[in-house]
Amino acid sequence: MGSDISFTNLLITFIQAQDVAITDLFEKNATTPGLANPQSLKLLPLRVSHLCKRSALLQKGNALAAMGKQEEARASYELIFPLLENEPRCARVDWERHSLHINVGNTHSRDGNFDLADEQYKTAEQLGNDHLTIEGGSKVDGNGMLIGAKRARAFALKKAGREAEGKAILKEVIEAQIKANAEAEQKKKDDEAAATAAAEKAAEEAAAAAAAETPEISE
Numbered sequence: 564m565g566s567d568i569s570f571t572n573l574l575i576t577f578i579q580a581q582d583v584a585i586t587d588l589f590e591k592n593a594t595t596p597g598l599a600n601p602q603s604l605k606l607l608p609l610r611v612s613h614l615c616k617r618s619a620l621l622q623k624g625n626a627l628a629a630m631g632k633q634e635e636a637r638a639s640y641e642l643i644f645p646l647l648e649n650e651p652r653c654a655r656v657d658w659e660r661h662s663l664h665i666n667v668g669n670t671h672s673r674d675g676n677f678d679l680a681d682e683q684y685k686t687a688e689q690l691g692n693d694h695l696t697i698e699g700g701s702k703v704d705g706n707g708m709l710i711g712a713k714r715a716r717a718f719a720l721k722k723a724g725r726e727a728e729g730k731a732i733l734k735e736v737i738e739a740q741i742k743a744n745a746e747a748e749q750k751k752k753d754d755e756a757a758a759t760a761a762a763e764k765a766a767e768e769a770a771a772a773a774a775a776e777t778p779e780i781s782e
Contacts, residue, residue, distance in 0.1 A: 617643050617659070624666060633670040640667050654694065654704040661687045661708050665715050672719035680719045688712035706743050710736055 624639035640663050647663075650656040668683030687708060694705030713736045720729035 613646055617646050621663070621666075628666070628670060628673070631673075633673050637667055637670040640670070652693070654701040657690050657694065657708070658704065661690050661711065664690075665711060668715060668719065672715075672722055675723070677719055677723040677725075681716060684712045684716045684719070687715070703743075703747070706739065710739050710743065713739070 620639050620643050624636045627633075627636035627639060643659075643663055647656065647660055650659075664683040664687040668680040668687070671677075671680035671683065691705045691708030691712065694700030694708065695702060713732050717729040717732040717736060720726070720732065
């Protein structure tokens with residue numbers, strides 16, 4: 564699984580090399596439609612247009628789904644998949660793929676077709692498993708995707724009248740979320756401890772170096 568080397572970071576570096584100021588009035592991340600830096604729009608219009616189109620289709624699908632127009636919502640979501648074909652396998656884009664499969668699955672669930680919904684949830688779940696099993700994947704994101712897919716399946720089962728199955732899966736989701744939260748908190752503590760230790764070591768080394776460079780004063 565390739566690393567997520569942001570094209571935006573490369574773009575920012577290029578802009579800075581051209582001595583173009585990037586003010587706080589604009590979002591540096593060009594994946595935010597309407598807030599993209601104007602220099603981004605000039606330098607990468609096709610790339611930015613794809614990002615904006617994906618977001619627009621997603622929001623259109625969400626609006627249609629909220630209005631109860633599940634088939635039209637599904638059609639809007641499915642128009643995004645071709646725009647993702649050439650995107651890298653990385654956490655950021657896989658989350659976008661994941662949310663699309665969940666959303667498509669939810670439209671089937673609302674239409675009363677659990678089997679078609681579950682096909683989408685399984686695909687979303689596999690994206691998470693990939694991050695857990697393929698070198699270079701993100702364990703945190705992989706676990707998050709698994710939890711999200713299972714949660715969607717649980718609610719779809721309840722809607723399909725299979726409440727006992729849904730409750731069992733929801734119990735797994737809650738336990739997995741508690742575990743993930745605990746791991747994240749422990750990692751945060753470990754990182755903070757490592758940073759503190761590194762800072763203390765650096766301070767000690769700097770003090771030792773300064774002492775070594777200080778000339779002795781003879782009496």
